[in-house]
Every structure is written in C-alpha cells, then in structure tokens.
Amino acid sequence: MFLSGKLVFPPDTKEYLFEFKDLEELGSLGNGSFGTVKKMRHILTGTEMAVKRVRIVSSGVDDAASSRSMKRLKQEVDAIKSASNCKQIVQFYGITFHEGDGLVCMELMDISLERLYTAVHGLGYAAFDENTLGSVAINVIIALNHMKSQYHIIHRDVKPSNILLNRKGEVKLCDFGICGYLQDSVAQTQDAGCRPYMAPERLIAFSKGYDIRSDVWSLGISMVEVANFAFPYPGFTSVPLFAQLDLVVHGDAPMVNNPLYSTRTKNFIHYCLTKDLNDRPTFVDLANTPFYQYYNSMEDLSELVGAYVAEVLGKIESV
Numbered sequence: 056m057f058l059s060g061k062l063v064f065p066p067d068t069k070e071y072l073f074e075f076k077d078l079e080e081l082g083s084l085g086n087g088s089f090g091t092v093k094k095m096r097h098i099l100t101g102t103e104m105a106v107k108r109v110r111i112v113s114s115g116v117d118d119a120a121s122s123r124s125m126k127r128l129k130q131e132v133d134a135i136k137s138a139s140n141c142k143q144i145v146q147f148y149g150i151t152f153h154e155g156d157g158l159v160c161m162e163l164m165d166i167s168l169e170r171l172y173t174a175v176h177g178l179g180y181a182a183f184d185e186n187t188l189g190s191v192a193i194n195v196i197i198a199l200n201h202m203k204s205q206y207h208i209i210h211r212d213v214k215p216s217n218i219l220l221n222r223k224g225e226v227k228l229c230d231f232g233i234c235g236y237l238q239d240s241v242a243q244t245q246d247a248g249c250r251p252y253m254a255p256e257r258l259i260a261f262s263k264g265y266d267i268r269s270d271v272w273s274l275g276i277s278m279v280e281v282a283n284f285a286f287p288y289p290g291f292t293s294v295p296l297f298a299q300l301d302l303v304v305h306g307d308a309p310m311v312n313n314p315l316y317s318t319r320t321k322n323f324i325h326y327c328l329t330k331d332l333n334d335r336p337t338f339v340d341l342a343n344t345p346f347y348q349y350y351n352s353m354e355d356l357s358e359l360v361g362a363y364v365a366e367v368l369g370k371i372e373s374v
Contacts, residue, residue: 250299
C-alpha cells in the first residue's frame with residue numbers, strides 16, 4: 056500500500072495529516088478516468104484543490120474489481136508523484152481514503168481546454184486564440200516527453216478535457232489514470248483510453264503494440280477539435296466499432312478548416328496526424344518544427360495565454 060493521509064503543498068515541504076473530514080467540498084469539476092473530480096478546500100490551510108474520487112471497494116469483500124481499481128489508483132498516484140519536478144503536469148498534494156473511495160488531491164487549475172474552447176465558441180469568437188493553441192501544444196509535448204524519457208510512461212488519454220489552463224498562462228496535463236509503462240519503447244495494452252482520440256494503430260485489433268507516437272496523434276486530434284470548434288469525426292461514438300475503424304484507419308486525416316490559422320500551425324497539426332505510425336513524428340521531431348520553435352521562443356507567451364484565459368473566464372462568469 057502506498058503512503059496516505061498526508062498533504063504537502065509544494066514548494067512548501069510542511070506535511071499535514073488529513074482525512075476526509077478535513078476537506079470542504081466547493082463544487083464539481085467533472086469526471087476523470089474512473090472517477091469524479093471535485094473542487095475542495097483543505098480547511099486548516101484554506102488551500103483549494105482538485106480532488107479525484109475513485110471507487111475502490113464496490114462490495115464488502117476485496118474482490119478482483121477492487122484490486123484492479125486499487126492498481127489503477129496506485130499507478131496514477133505513482134505517475135503524478137514522479138512528475139513533481141515537471142511544471143507542465145499537475146502537482147500531486149496527497150491521498151486519503153473514505154468509505155471505500157480513494158481521494159487524490161491535486162493542484163487546482165482554472166479551466167480545461169475543452170471547456171475553454173466551448174466557451175470561446177459560445178461567445179461568438181471567430182477562432183480560438185492561436186497563441187494559446189501553440190502554448191497548449193508545446194506544454195503537452197514537454198509533459199509527454201518528460202514522462203516518456205524519465206519514467207518510460209505513455210499517457211494514453213490525451214484529449215481537451217485532460218489539458219488544463221489558468222490565469223497565470225500555465226498549461227498542464229492531468230489524469231494519468233490509464234497511463235502505461237513502455238517495454239522497449241512499446242506499449243501493449245490496446246483498450247486503454249478514449250476511442251475517439253485513439254491513433255489508427257490502436258484501433259486495429261491485430262496491431263503489434265504502439266508507442267509514444269499514439270499520443271502525438273491524440274494531440275493532433277485535440278488541436279483540430281479546438282481549432283474547428285468541433286470534434287473532427289461527427290457522430291463517432293454513435294456508430295459501430297467497424298465504422299469507427301473505417302473513419303480513422305481508412306478515411307483521410309482531419310484538417311483545420313478555419314482560414315484564420317497560419318500555415319505554420321496547420322502544417323504542425325497535419326504532421327501530428329500522419330496516419331502511418333512509422334512516418335508519424337516523435338516528440339523530438341515535433342520540437343524541431345518551425346511551429347514548436349516559434350512558440351517555444353516567444354518570451355511573453357505565458358502572459359498572452361493568461362490574459363486570454365482571464366478574458367474568457369471573465370465573460371462566462373459574468374453571464
């Protein structure tokens with residue numbers, strides 16, 4: 056069993072013993088993989104957190120389902136604890152257990168990319184801010200590359216709801232609940248993740264594994280979705296599996312159809328959505344693109360992103 060019942064709020068190293076009664080619920084933030092996410096406050100310090108609540112014990116016995124849930128929870132906690140030195144991944148604060156549930160306490164951000172682009176579209180903007188989309192891309196790539204190069208971990212669930220932003224202009228990746236460990240740079244489990252964002256090779260039943268480039272595809276799909284204000288495969292979840300396979304594996308890769316985006320951005324997204332795994336770029340390849348180098352060298356990018364997030368949040372909070 057991993058250590059529980061302690062909270063630490065980096066960069067402070069002070070430990071606080073805690074349990075469920077020491078937390079105050081402030082509202083719902085949504086659903087993550089295998090759990091709900093609440094906004095909660097640590098009563099003693101006043102620190103607000105995102106708390107993922109995962110059901111561990113579904114009955115009065117330690118059955119196989121409970122063991123699998125505990126294994127997934129431990130895997131996620133181990134992953135985000137390992138990433139404590141990566142500022143592009145949400146910080147882990149601590150974990151406790153209550154009435155058969157595991158409560159994972161993490162850094163609270165202001166909004167998910169999914170909610171942000173949906174709000175932007177609803178407010179009548181002609182396009183999602185290109186600088187913010189650029190910041191999303193480079194920060195997600197840094198996070199994914201960190202986990203791969205340092206810990207041989209692949210995320211496997213990159214999508215707009217798992218990319219978080221705040222008014223400080225920070226972009227962070229969250230939800231490592233179904234991450235996998237690479238063996239010789241290859242992952243074997245085919246069915247982990249959200250099917251609409253899966254790369255072609257992950258949808259093919261007889262595929263001999265996949266690697267970090269499947270997350271590159273998922274990033275590309277996420278960027279197309281944000282740029283077009285719509286998921287690129289309409290009705291994907293309502294059609295049979297063979298139809299999903301036909302769309303992704305045999306159909307053309309999605310493209311950005313908004314003319315307001317630069318060729319640099321469109322080319323980058325198109326590069327991420329290379330259908331053949333062997334030709335699809337790695338994180339290193341992406342870091343060498345004009346798109347990545349442009350946004351990675353933009354000194355005021357965080358300020359621009361923070362101002363944009365604050366602007367949109369201000370508008371939706373005033374409605």
